[in-house]
Amino acid sequence: MINWQFFLEILFPALQEGFLMTIKLVCWSIPIGLVVGIVIAVGRVYGNIIVSFFCKAYIVFFRGTPLLIQLFILYYGLPSLGIYLSPFVASVIGFILCSSAYHAEYIRGAIQSVKSGQILAAQALGMSKISAVLNIVLPQALRRAIPGCSNEIIYLIKYSSLAFMVTCIELTGAGKIVASRYFAYTEVFLVIGVIYLALVSLVSKLLNILEDRLAFPGWENKK
């Protein structure tokens, strides 16, 4: 017998707040993570030795250590250096650092797949290297990076649940609290699973639409 009262009066209101927190987390983390990823990728490919080395080290570090450890350091570790971050800020920073490292590698691959003649032609017209990268290389590379970056964005939506581990009560955290209090693990986590699935499906769809919108003739067959 399904206890509708539990769902309607206890679970959903509790999840609603958590859901909004999850949305807030990803709405901050996705765009900033993407921008940082672009910067790191460009720095790695076009930077001088020092910049390129820094970008490589950034990727090795943030891709190579567990996100949970990064979050713990940000939230529990930094106060020993006198830096106090709120659970929300610590989570967002952690997500940005981690996702940007992954984005950077997807974007680097895409940048390197743009033919070198494209930059030569831009420079031959008098464009500076920076202008050629911004106006010619990145518009092509970012389109190519969409499938890879979509992967990372979807993954970020799901690993945003780790924010709970640094006491930022998002969807999973809110559910966990209700589940333990009412001992209703199956119902709660099933509902949460369905919510994540719906969210991810929606975002995938949007990203597909974006990819189609940005396609140009000669491009479609590359999908």
Add this chain to the structure above:
Amino acid sequence: MPKNKELILQVKDIHKSFGDKEVLKGISFEVHKGETKVIIGPSGMGKSTLLRCINQLTIPDKGTIWLRGQEVNHHNARQINQFRQKIGMVFQDFNLFDHLNAVSNVEIALIKVKGMKKQEARDKAMSELQKVGLVKQAFLYPAELSGGQKQRVSIARALAMDPEVMLFDEPTSALDPELIGEVLGVMQKLAQEGMTMVVVTHEMGFARSVADEIIFLERGRILESGPPEKLFYQPEYERTRKFLFKLTELYGDIKGYHKR
């Protein structure tokens, strides 16, 4: 072409090595206003490298480039960018910007480099496309254009910058034979209108009818240079005669571009 015309481009003693292979061993020549110089020579002998050294896409190891009496300083990135605006370059494999349609390909440097207003750049780009006969194709993307059309767009793109001199790096080598004529036709028209041009090509018909001087480059040096009649009929070296004879045999003398 009278020699008393204004001096546009001076190439002085250009050397360039890749690893221990010296591809250019001291190349010097001058180009006057309205002249067309054709550079020929066996493949892999540094013709493309020479063109790239002229607009500093490849930095020469030694030697200098002068445009209208001003030396190009390759340590000054800003000066190089300004200098490149005055030198149009057309590549063998077109290098159109894949994500932009034809008219955007032509106008992007006008907007981003010259700082032109969008509408002004669009008008200028359309008039350049008209010169190469591609107004109807203005909104097609590179993937929708034939090779000959792509190369004509790339010529329009270079012309839009109002260059002092145009460099052509084997502009027809990547084209199907039946598309070569349309590109050579555009180039011939340009030469007739007084554009200063340096052309690397194997098209002997074009060289013979358009060039003021042919430069024969071999083993990193200029073996021989002179007006087409001299190189074709009274070359100083047997090697020149043989090479020209072979090219003419291979590529034919005249390739339909004269029909335009």
